[in-house]
Amino acid sequence: MPTNPDQAPARPLPREAGTTLWRQLQADLQRRLRAGEFTEHFPGELELRDEYGVSRHTVREALRGLREDGVVTASRGRPAKLAAPAEITQPLGALYSLFESVEAADQRQRSIVRRLDVRADAHAAVRLGLEESTPLVYLERLRLADEQPLALDCAWLPASIALGLLDADFSHTSLYEELSTRCGVRLTDGHEQIRAVVPTPAQQRLLEIGPETAAMRVDRIGAVNGLPVEWRMSLIRGDRFSVLASFSARSGYTVNLAAPRDLSYSGQGTR
Numbered sequence: 001m002p003t004n005p006d007q008a009p010a011r012p013l014p015r016e017a018g019t020t021l022w023r024q025l026q027a028d029l030q031r032r033l034r035a036g037e038f039t040e041h042f043p044g045e046l047e048l049r050d051e052y053g054v055s056r057h058t059v060r061e062a063l064r065g066l067r068e069d070g071v072v073t074a075s076r077g078r079p080a081k082l083a084a085p086a087e088i089t090q091p092l093g094a095l096y097s098l099f100e101s102v103e104a105a106d107q108r109q110r111s112i113v114r115r116l117d118v119r120a121d122a123h124a125a126v127r128l129g130l131e132e133s134t135p136l137v138y139l140e141r142l143r144l145a146d147e148q149p150l151a152l153d154c155a156w157l158p159a160s161i162a163l164g165l166l167d168a169d170f171s172h173t174s175l176y177e178e179l180s181t182r183c184g185v186r187l188t189d190g191h192e193q194i195r196a197v198v199p200t201p202a203q204q205r206l207l208e209i210g211p212e213t214a215a216m217r218v219d220r221i222g223a224v225n226g227l228p229v230e231w232r233m234s235l236i237r238g239d240r241f242s243v244l245a246s247f248s249a250r251s252g253y254t255v256n257l258a259a260p261r262d263l264s265y266s267g268q269g270t271r
Contacts, residue, residue, distance in 0.1 A: 012053050022061035025052055029062060036210060042072060107145040111153075113170050115140035118163070124156035127221065127231045135159035141170060142206055149207045151236040157229055161185055175230075185229060192220035194243060199235060207237050214238040 013024045025048070032038065043051065048059045066072045116139050122132035136156045143151040155175060157165070164182035165175075180186045197217045199207060207215065215235050222230035 020061075021054060022058045022065075025054060025058060026062040026065050028052075029066065034208075108147075110144045110147065110172055111141040111170050112144065113139070113141050116166060116170070118159050118166070121156060124231050128156065128158065128228045130158060137162040137165050139165065139170065139175065145240070148240075149209075149237065150240055151234050152203060152206055153232065153234045155230055155232040157231075161229060179230075185224060187222045187230065188224050189226065190220060190222040190228075190230075192218055194218050196238065197235070203235060207235070209237055209239070216241055 013021060013028065029048075045056055045059045045063070048054075048062075049056050052059075063072065117137075118135050119138050120133050121136055121138065124136055124138075125132050125134045128134075128136075135158075137159050139153075139155045139157075141153045142149060143153050157179075162179065162183055162185070165178055168178040168182060170178070176187060195217055196214050198211075199209070199215045203215070204211065204213075209215070215238050218232075218234040218236060220230070220232045220234070221228050222232065
């Protein structure tokens with residue numbers, strides 16, 4: 001029975017045959033975590049004991065598995081709490097790959113390919129400086145870091161140079177690596193714009209975030225010696241992503257605070 005008379009009634013576990021009680025408790029806690037139930041507070045051992053009507057030993061075993069998976073953190077004398085999501089950091093002023101940045105953070109990158117085809121897209125073609133009817137290879141991926149959604153990534157490339165990408169398996173590789181290996185194209189420069197946005201409800205579901213979490217939208221034009229070959233739009237979770245700028249007393253760095261502009265290619269590569 002709960003020790004606190006104001007506490008909610010216990011939610012007894014079904015005690016399924018062949019499954020230990022602590023595993024059932026762990027599974028239910030994982031379900032509640034996925035539902036976003038513990039964003040403000042993660043219950044301690046005594047709270048969970050009273051809530052589920054189980055022994056403290058059962059609670060400890062369930063939490064041990066969550067700690068090993070990096071879901072919660074706990075130390076002697078301190079209550080368990082949700083582990084902060086690992087943050088992916090991207091450098092500014094360099095030609096980078098999100099795939100490489102995720103792996104550099106000691107997280108496994110995996111992609112779920114949602115679309116990979118050839119299509120005409122007037123808006124994308126104009127951004128690449130092409131005729132509106134130009135065939136384009138379109139790649140849309142949901143990017144995962146340690147099996148947790150990180151970004152929704154959409155890229156358009158001229159089919160005249162990128163048809164070889166249609167045979168690639170993008171579940172665990174980078175677009176730039178495949179573009180170089182299969183198509184003989186290696187980016188040398190480009191420019192991008194990063195701004196904070198509020199994802200649509202559909203995008204929130206894909207990224208598994210609530211309406212209180214913003215995202216960063218990264219629009220990139222990738223080029224080869226000034227010739228645009230890629231337009232990419234990446235929507236990245238704001239709670240798992242940051243950008244890093246380096247500076248020096250000699251060269252310094254500048255930040256352009258101008259209003260957002262159209263990123264159609266201007267022929268001036270900054271990266």
